[in-house]
Amino acid sequence: MTQPPDPPIPSPVTLPTQPPLLAVKNLSKHYTVGSTFARGGRRSVQAVDGVSFDLWPGETLGLVGESGCGKSTLARCVVRLHEVSAGQLWFDGQDITHAGRAALRPLRPQLQMVFQDPYASLNPRRRVGELIAEPLRVHTRLNAVERQSRVTELAGLVGLRADQLQRFPHEFSGGQRQRIGIARALALNPKLIVADEPVSALDVSVQAQVINLLADLQERLGLTYLFIAHDLSVVRQVSTRTAVMYLGRIVEIGPTAAVYSQPAHPYTAALIAAVPRPVVPAAGAPRPAVALQGDPPSPLDPPPGCRFHPRCPAATALCRSVSPTLRDSGGGRKVACHHPWSAVG
Amino acid sequence: MPEPLLQVRDLRVSFPGANAEHGLLRAVDGVSFDLAAGEVLGVVGESGSGKSVTLLSVLGLLGHSGAVVEGSVRFKGRELLGLSPRELQRVRGGDIAMVFQDPMTALTPVYSIGWQIVEQLRAHTDLSRAAAKARAIELLAAVGLPNPAAQFDRYPHQLSGGMRQRAVIAMALSCNPAVLVADEPTTALDVSVQAQILELIHRLRSDFGSAVVLITHDLGVVAGLADRVLVMYAGRVVERGSARALFEAAQHPYTWGLLGSIPPLAGPRPRRLPSIAGAPPALDALPAGCAFAPRCAVADARCATRPALPAQGAHAAACVLAPEQRAAARERCLQGGVTA
Numbered sequence: 001m002t003q004p005p006d007p008p009i010p011s012p013v014t015l016p017t018q019p020p021l022l023a024v025k026n027l028s029k030h031y032t033v034g035s036t037f038a039r040g041g042r043r044s045v046q047a048v049d050g051v052s053f054d055l056w057p058g059e060t061l062g063l064v065g066e067s068g069c070g071k072s073t074l075a076r077c078v079v080r081l082h083e084v085s086a087g088q089l090w091f092d093g094q095d096i097t098h099a100g101r102a103a104l105r106p107l108r109p110q111l112q113m114v115f116q117d118p119y120a121s122l123n124p125r126r127r128v129g130e131l132i133a134e135p136l137r138v139h140t141r142l143n144a145v146e147r148q149s150r151v152t153e154l155a156g157l158v159g160l161r162a163d164q165l166q167r168f169p170h171e172f173s174g175g176q177r178q179r180i181g182i183a184r185a186l187a188l189n190p191k192l193i194v195a196d197e198p199v200s201a202l203d204v205s206v207q208a209q210v211i212n213l214l215a216d217l218q219e220r221l222g223l224t225y226l227f228i229a230h231d232l233s234v235v236r237q238v239s240t241r242t243a244v245m246y247l248g249r250i251v252e253i254g255p256t257a258a259v260y261s262q263p264a265h266p267y268t269a270a271l272i273a274a275v276p277r278p279v280v281p282a283a284g285a286p287r288p289a290v291a292l293q294g295d296p297p298s299p300l301d302p303p304p305g306c307r308f309h310p311r312c313p314a315a316t317a318l319c320r321s322v323s324p325t326l327r328d329s330g331g332g333r334k335v336a337c338h339h340p341w342s343a344v345g
Numbered sequence: 346m347p348e349p350l351l352q353v354r355d356l357r358v359s360f361p362g363a364n365a366e367h368g369l370l371r372a373v374d375g376v377s378f379d380l381a382a383g384e385v386l387g388v389v390g391e392s393g394s395g396k397s398v399t400l401l402s403v404l405g406l407l408g409h410s411g412a413v414v415e416g417s418v419r420f421k422g423r424e425l426l427g428l429s430p431r432e433l434q435r436v437r438g439g440d441i442a443m444v445f446q447d448p449m450t451a452l453t454p455v456y457s458i459g460w461q462i463v464e465q466l467r468a469h470t471d472l473s474r475a476a477a478k479a480r481a482i483e484l485l486a487a488v489g490l491p492n493p494a495a496q497f498d499r500y501p502h503q504l505s506g507g508m509r510q511r512a513v514i515a516m517a518l519s520c521n522p523a524v525l526v527a528d529e530p531t532t533a534l535d536v537s538v539q540a541q542i543l544e545l546i547h548r549l550r551s552d553f554g555s556a557v558v559l560i561t562h563d564l565g566v567v568a569g570l571a572d573r574v575l576v577m578y579a580g581r582v583v584e585r586g587s588a589r590a591l592f593e594a595a596q597h598p599y600t601w602g603l604l605g606s607i608p609p610l611a612g613p614r615p616r617r618l619p620s621i622a623g624a625p626p627a628l629d630a631l632p633a634g635c636a637f638a639p640r641c642a643v644a645d646a647r648c649a650t651r652p653a654l655p656a657q658g659a660h661a662a663a664c665v666l667a668p669e670q671r672a673a674a675r676e677r678c679l680q681g682g683v684t685a
Contacts, residue, residue, distance in 0.1 A: 066535035066536065066537060067535055173624035173625075174624075175624055176624070203391035203392055203562065203624075203625065204391065204562060204563075204564070204603055204606050204607065205391060205602055205603060205606050205620060205621035205625075206620075206621075206624055207606065208605075208606035208608075208618040208619065208620030208621075209620045209621075209622075211608070211618055212617045212618055212620060215616075215617065230535070230536065232536070232610065233607065233608040233609065233610045234608055236608060236609075236610060236614065237608035237609075237614060237615075237618065257614075260610070260611070261611070270537065271536060271537065272610065273540075274536045274537050274539065274540040275536055275565065275610055276539070276540070276543065276563065276565030276566045276568065276569050277565050277568065277569070277610060278564040278565045278567075278568045278592060278604060278607050279568055279592060280568050280569075280588045280589045280592045280593065281568075281569065283589075287544070287547065287569075290540050290541050290544050291537075291540070292537035292540065292541075293541065295505040295506075295507050295508070295535075295538060296535065296537070
């Protein structure tokens with residue numbers, strides 16, 4: 001098979017003229033674990049450690065990383081389900097870092113979340129129509145008739161039939177439940193949707209339907225997504241830009257096409273190489289060496305210097321002592337590495 | 346052709362339905378396959394396709410679920426269905442070993458992993474306690490646990506997910522099994538750890554000469570590891586072939602859809618992913634004919650009768666499409682799904 005040319009992935013909105021919809025500045029989230037009386041005493045885990053990025057209207061930022069890298073914590077901080085320990089969070093020009101319940105309430109409709117397991121967020125005793133209407137009841141002054149017509153509209157938008165609205169969540173398959181979850185998130189015309197592993201619980205054939213649905217909705221409604229997933233091929237399919245997290249920090253961020261075809265951080269490269277591909281290797285071809293050995297270290301006890309150095313094939317003395325900062329490397333890309341792999345640009 | 350190591354013929358597994366009116370629900374319906382010594386067989390399917398139930402019933406592990414198992418399972422020429430639990434227990438763990446998705450279900454939290462491997466060795470072999478311990482440490486080293494002598498005394502909760510799965514594989518290998526059944530062995534693991542475990546399973550064949558049945562929903566995992574592949578849908582095998590034939594010239598519309606719905610990691614990015622409409626059918630609402638017909642873009646009147654999987658031939662699909670119709674049908678399937 002011949003290798004196709006570089007992927008023609010549409011490049012993200014070039015040098016945006018509008019302000020970012022979401023600006024995350026030096027965001028950190030610490031948890032305290034253990035107790036004063038436990039061996040080792042109280043310790044602090046830096047689940048998210050000084051993360052900064054901007055999210056522009058209409059784009060999808062994909063966030064990938066292995067379990068424990070802090071991607072879900074970051075998502076929950078962004079929608080203010082978690083309190084932020086340090087840093088700033090700006091949404092649509094407002095500082096929402098420490099906004100209280102009352103200040104957040106008018107913003108909530110614009111900032112919605114889609115979860116991995118929609119079943120966990122759907123009340124099993126309510127009919128699906130009522131579940132989709134719930135945000136409308138809480139946040140709008142629509143009357144019953146208006147709500148009903150909006151619910152039917154939303155159902156059509158996500159590909160549910162009107163007659164299915166009378167059913168209960170357990171009567172739906174996983175893919176349909178995720179459609180219900182998406183309809184609920186869309187009910188209030190949000191600007192930003194934070195989707196945390198929205199397709200990872202779904203079967204492969206259904207996963208593609210939901211990915212396509214999210215893309216359609218973005219096009220029709222001008223949505224902005226923060227899309228979190230551990231599956232690198234899913235993230236490549238949906239995102240305009242991709243950020244790679246490792247132990248609470250972003251190690252690389254940039255346009256999806258560039259990050260995947262020319263990863264600059266050794267971790268990004270190794271992660272991409274580790275994904276099993278649905279292609280049978282040529283007969284007699286040597287098996288590719290396993291790119292990443294060992295497990296991700298515990299966030300309780302991160303290694304000094306670059307957090308990736310114990311697993312990095314290119315680590316030097318510098319990496320073992322000095323932590324690299326996320327530096328601009330041109331072409332809209334940033335890399336946190338002392339020795340980035342390929343020259344970018 | 347020598348007799349296969351494991352020969353499954355017309356395996357049918359039924360469970361009592363939740364509603365009495367449904368009667369028995371058939372989870373596996375007429376599955377046949379052979380496994381040769383030293384071969385890696387991939388069994389692919391979505392949730393509910395019957396891939397795990399097939400192998401659990403082969404191993405006699407359906408327990409008290411009230412399952413009715415019919416057909417024939419011959420291992421080294423000996424019929425396994427109908428063996429007493431005690432006789433089966435001698436086969437399992439000895440000649441046929443298992444690795445499951447969640448290593449914690451295979452390990453007891455109250456004993457060290459070394460103790461658990463020694464226990465298995467002592468149950469199936471006549472090694473002395475000291476010899477079993479030495480062998481256990483050897484095995485822990487063979488599966489790539491660093492500092493195996495120290496790991497011997499550690500408890501499951503002290504290990505990471507990948508290390509636990511290695512320990513379970515060490516335990517599975519302890520009696521030099523002829524067949525290793527691995528049910529989604531890497532699904533719970535991170536992608537970097539998954540690559541390590543897959544490499545380990547690949548090495549087993551050369552180091553231990555075990556045949557492997559690899560059950561997974563991930564076609565990528567199968568492509569890099571399996572010699573032959575079965576694709577299951579709604580309890581039936583819909584396509585069988587060598588890994589190369591299946592990935593390069595799949596014959597069944599369901600296989601086309603599955604392969605098409607994986608987003609590519611390199612090369613051009615499709616604007617939309619080809620996808621299969623609808624969802625897999627529930628067991629109590631299986632269509633009468635081809636179970637895939639309601640989701641198939643190229644189904645026609647012929648699909649009202651259930652197509653059989655040809656018993657002969659290395660590469661075969663349970664589909665009415667004639668070989669010369671396939672190219673055009675595939676085209677339609679991969680586009681048809683796009684609008685769905």
